[in-house]
Amino acid sequence: MSSPIHLQIKSLYKDFSPKEQAIADYILENPSKVSHGSISDLASELGIADSTFFQFTKTLGFNGFKDFKMALLKQENDLTAITVHENVQKNDSELVMAQKVFDSNMTTLTDTRKLLKEEDLKKAVTMISESRRLYFFGVGGSEIVATDAYHKFLRSPIPVGHSTDYHIQLMEASLLTEEDCALFISHSGKSKETIHIAEAVKKAGTKVIVVTSQANSPLAKLGDVVFISISEEIEFRSEALASRIAQLSIIDSLYVILMFRNRNNAQDTISKVRKVILKQKE
Known part of the structure; x- marks a missing residue:
C-alpha cells in the first residue's frame, strides 16, 4: 500500500464498526506487536475471532493478514515514531498551550x-x-x-x-x-x-x-x-x-x-x- 497504514486507518476510522475501531486502536497503539505477532495471539488478546481480524485487514485493502503484516513491517519505523499529542492541560502555561496547538497543526499537515x-x-x-x-x-x-x-x-x-x-x-x-x-x-x-x-x-x-x-x-x-x-x-x-x-x-x-x-x-x-x-x- 502506498499510503502509510496509520493514516489509512485514520481516514476510514469513523466508518468502522465498534469492533473494527477496537482493532484499529490496538494496531495504532501497538504497531510493533502487531507486525511481529500471530493472528491467533492478537485476536485472543482482543477477544475476537481470527476471522474478524483477518476481515479487518481485507477492509483496509490487503489480501489478508500476511499481506497486511508485511506492509506493516515495512512501515514499522514510521509507525513506531507516531506520538499522540498530549491534550492541552489546565495547568499548562500559555506558551505550552500555543506550542501544543502548533504541534497538532504540524502533525495535521505532515499526515495530509x-x-x-x-x-x-x-x-x-x-x-x-x-x-x-x-x-x-x-x-x-x-x-x-x-x-x-x-x-x-x-x-x-x-x-x-x-x-x-x-x-x-x-x-x-x-x-x-x-x-x-x-x-x-x-x-x-x-x-x-x-x-x-x-x-x-x-x-x-x-x-x-x-x-x-x-x-x-x-x-x-x-x-x-x-x-x-x-x-x-x-x-x-x-x-x-x-x-x-x-x-x-x-x-x-x-x-x-x-x-x-x-x-x-x-x-x-x-x-x-x-x-x-x-x-x-x-
Whole structure:
C-alpha cells in the first residue's frame, strides 16, 4: 500500500464498526506487536475471532493478514515514531498551550501531505484548467474554506464562483453543466446539504473534486478526484476545526500548480488584480 497504514486507518476510522475501531486502536497503539505477532495471539488478546481480524485487514485493502503484516513491517519505523499529542492541560502555561496547538497543526499537515498522490493532483488541475467555470461549495465551517478558495482562485485565469448562502449555492449548482467543475469541502463528507448539491451537479455531468477527512463518506464517493485531510483533535478544538489548515493547504497546492501550468495567462490576471487593489491603497 502506498499510503502509510496509520493514516489509512485514520481516514476510514469513523466508518468502522465498534469492533473494527477496537482493532484499529490496538494496531495504532501497538504497531510493533502487531507486525511481529500471530493472528491467533492478537485476536485472543482482543477477544475476537481470527476471522474478524483477518476481515479487518481485507477492509483496509490487503489480501489478508500476511499481506497486511508485511506492509506493516515495512512501515514499522514510521509507525513506531507516531506520538499522540498530549491534550492541552489546565495547568499548562500559555506558551505550552500555543506550542501544543502548533504541534497538532504540524502533525495535521505532515499526515495530509503523505496522502497526496501526483496522479490526483494532475487530474484535478487538468479538470479545472479545461473547465468553463469553477465553483466552490461548502456549508458551516467548510464554507469558510470555500470562501478562502474562491478569494484565492479569483487571481487565476479560470472564471470562479461561490456564495455563502446555501440556497444560492443550490441555484448555482442547478446551472452547472458538463463543461464546469465543482470543488466540494466537507470534513465529515456527510453533510446532507453538501451531498444534495453534489448529487445535483454530478447528475448534470459536472466534474467533481472533493476535499474531506473521511475516505468512505457519501460525498467522497461522488468525487472524480478525492483529497483526504487528516487532523489531530485537541481539547476545545474539534477535529473538524483542526482539518481546516490541511484543507487550505490542499487548495493552495491546486492553485499554485494551476498558476504554473497557465503561467502566461495567470501573470496577466494577477497583474490586473494587483493594479485594482493598489489604487485603493494609494
